[in-house]
Amino acid sequence: MVQMSPLPPEQALQIRGASPQDAAALATVMATRGGTPSDSAPAAQRLLEHAPVLLVAELTCSDGSRVVGWSGATVTSLRPQEAGQWLTAGLTVVPELRRSGVGRCLLQAVVDAVEKLVDGPLHSVVNARNAPSLALHRSLGFEVVDTGPCFAGIEFDGGAGVLLSYRRPGAPRPRLQGGPLL
Numbered sequence: 001m002v003q004m005s006p007l008p009p010e011q012a013l014q015i016r017g018a019s020p021q022d023a024a025a026l027a028t029v030m031a032t033r034g035g036t037p038s039d040s041a042p043a044a045q046r047l048l049e050h051a052p053v054l055l056v057a058e059l060t061c062s063d064g065s066r067v068v069g070w071s072g073a074t075v076t077s078l079r080p081q082e083a084g085q086w087l088t089a090g091l092t093v094v095p096e097l098r099r100s101g102v103g104r105c106l107l108q109a110v111v112d113a114v115e116k117l118v119d120g121p122l123h124s125v126v127n128a129r130n131a132p133s134l135a136l137h138r139s140l141g142f143e144v145v146d147t148g149p150c151f152a153g154i155e156f157d158g159g160a161g162v163l164l165s166y167r168r169p170g171a172p173r174p175r176l177q178g179g180p181l182l
């Protein structure tokens with residue numbers, strides 16, 4: 001899976017499936033959101049072993065290649081007692097490369113990968129304060145379907161999270177638990 005971003009032409013971005021050799025790089029990118037790579041190593045290993053979709057963004061330039069972002073998808077219960085639903089995971093770009101199109105390439109690649117596996121909806125949960133992530137999701141066709149203090153076991157810093165669902169152009173609007181669409 002290869003997609004190009006609007007990075008300078010001498011830098012090539014590849015979105016590809018993560019492999020066990022990416023464990024340390026994945027933990028390093030995860031740690032850009034807090035903590036150390038060692039703190040993130042167990043979570044990176046769990047994802048490598050269990051996530052049905054796990055993608056990394058690899059940037060190649062004249063000095064070599066490095067992993068600069070990751071995202072994936074898991075099947076996770078959005079609320080207690082509910083059946084698992086497809087949910088995006090992670091979506092992180094190293095700070096120095098943000099706003100270069102890497103996040104959009106990664107999230108689109110996750111959407112494409114999940115669409116190849118299942119027909120049903122793909123969800124994301126985002127902190128209501130995370131304007132960049134919300135704007136990115138909306139730009140790719142995700143729609144807000146609910147808001148609340150906790151989804152998928154995540155209690156949101158600031159108290160409010162947003163549940164979004166990806167809707168393929170032309171597909172019926174997502175509706176969760178008969179609740180109202182926002």
Ligand SMILES: CC(C)(COP(=O)(O)OP(=O)(O)OC[C@H]1O[C@@H](n2cnc3c(N)ncnc32)[C@H](O)[C@@H]1OP(=O)(O)O)[C@@H](O)C(=O)NCCC(=O)NCCS
Nearest residue numbers: 091092093098099100101102103104126132133135136139
């Ligand atoms: C959210 C995140 C993944 C976006 O990645 P990115 O590579 O910077 O995003 P892109 O450059 O692909 O931007 C795509 C679109 O997202 C929106 N966006 C991205 N950063 C934004 C910002 N700082 N402010 C407003 N909108 C932003 C814009 O709509 C942008 O499109 P545009 O550049 O054409 O206007 C990145 O900011 C990040 O890693 N944040 C920290 C971790 C995080 O919060 N992850 C999301 C968890 S749900």
